[in-house]
Amino acid sequence: MNQLLTVFNGSTIFSKIDLRGAYNLLRIKEGDEHLTAFRTKYGSYEYSVVPFGLTNAPASFQNLVNDIFADFLDVFVVVYLDDIMVFSSSEEEHVKHVASVLQRLRDNNLFAKASKCVFHASSMEYLGYVVSSDGLKMDSSKVQQILNWPQPKKIKALQYFLGFANFIFVS
Known part of the structure; x- marks a missing residue:
């Protein structure tokens, strides 16, 4: 996330585009459909597009969008899976x-x-x-979640809280 501070620097206007059915847009390599086969009482089926849940689906989709937007990335676009952020310094x-x-x-x-x-x-x-012209700020709902967290009474609960708080701090 610290990289985004540099990327968004000077930007005052933002748009967010969410892709519809992202993974289902990825065609499984012809000849590999059998690797996704499953059987029900109604018969055997194979996917022709990437279903949710395949281990490499997110990485494959990220590679696709990175290739598509390669010349836009970090210039006026940031892409994370199916979320596209467009940022600019002027309306025009x-x-x-x-x-x-x-x-x-x-x-x-x-x-x-x-x-x-x-x-x-x-x-x-x-x-x-x-995200704004002021930079990146933690979403207030995440901050509120930490403030409202019940006081841990057991080591496991403390570890869970510290893991969550560390995730928020690091990201």
């Missing part, structure tokens, strides 16, 4: 950036889920943080 620039991203999605037969997209905002939540 942002309109061009968003149009470029949407065109790139269209060119690659990727589609956004409109109900989960946010366009042209001065701040927004992204990956558990609030």
Whole structure:
């Protein structure tokens, strides 16, 4: 997350695009479909696209979007799996950036889920943080979760809390 502070530096306007059915857009290599076979009482089936739950699905999808947006990454786009953040320092620039991203999605037969997209905002939540021209801040719900955490009474409960708090601190 510290890298994002540098990437977003000077940005004042943000858009977030959430991809629809992300993993189901990845075609399984022809000839490898049998590796996903399963059997029910109604017969045997094989996936032709990547189902949720395959070990390498997230890495494969991240590679796909990294390749698609390679020339945009860290210039005006950050992508984490199916969440795309577009950032710019001016409204005029942002309109061009968003149009470029949407065109790139269209060119690659990727589609956004409109109900989960946010366009042209001065701040927004992204990956558990609030992004704005002021930088990255922890989402207030995460801070509230720590403040409301019950006092641990056992070692295991303390370890759980410290793990959660460390995750929040490190990220």
